[in-house]
Amino acid sequence: MDRQFHYFLAVPIAKDQKSYLHNWVVQHKDQYPFKSWVHQDDYHITLAFLGAVASPQQLANLKNQVSHIAQSHSPFELSLSGIDVFGKKESPRILWAGINESSYLHSLQRQVFHTCIEVGFSLDKKPFNPHITLARRWKSEVPFQYTNELRHIFEADKQTFLADKIHLYKTHLDRIPKYEAVEIFSLKG
Template sequence: MNERVRPANVRAFIALAPPDDAKDELARALRPAYEAYPGLRWNRIEDWHVTLAFLGELPASAVSLLRPPLAALAAGRRSLRLALRGGGHFDERVLWSGIDGDLDGLRLLAVEVRALAEEHGVAYTARPLNPHLTLARARRGDVSGAVQAAAGLSAFTGRTWRAERLHLVASTPLGGPGPLRYRDVAAWPFGGTD
């Protein structure tokens, strides 16, 4: 009997990642919130990223097809100077840090990345780019932690850093229980600096 093997799917997105020292700086500013709001589901610092395009669940073959054009796009773009600034929340449940710096360049990069994905057959629901780095999520029924932690970050001003690579990222588990974990499928250096 021949069983047809279903190709693996990957939940993918395209992102930028702050360098470790910028993430460490923000983590130090978050220490009081970590202690004060242990009920929040805190994202792992190694998973912090700035999403440019969320692609959703895709066949692994579609993800592979994006690699060469994303590499070419990165090679033809200059790196961006960004910073982590302040904090906020979405729907009183999602705590985030804001992004500052070359926001026009960041928005243009997001437009280019999204257009490239569409050119290669990846249809997704486009949402306006709201540059941020997700830090934690409140558990259902416990929204005060995200709101109060956001208030505690309002004065945070991180150092300026250079986004040096474009990342194609997969998240796991797909459809299963447990927290999400992220892994780079590939990452490409930007071709120039200012």
């Protein structure tokens, strides 16, 4: 089975917000020298990183269970918050756009996470911190300067989008964009 590919489940970002984030990246890329920038078509909010799939049956079981979860959840609104980082503040490993608190998103993630474990995936147990990765690996000798402006950087009218799907993505390390949606589950509850 696709052992060379890694899979993950995620909420896709709406087209307008992808464009908005991409425009921010284009305007600020030179100011923030990261080694790699995420292609705008790869923007998403990860619900569960699965890694390799053991068998076709494991993948089929997962698709079946996630389909049931999607049918029990209604679409809900999400909104972008500011920019932040993971890793050392002076040389972060990830630059990301945050998502404002959403009990709907947390509920969806919990169900997806537990289902993945039931189907046999070993998942990272870190607390869920919804975000959209924009860049990876700080590459400057000059320390990263985090400012309070980054916390509230997005215009209010550009922030909100409808979360109405879960995508099962397959990762292709040899191409850009890297992520291929191999299954789409519409929220219908």
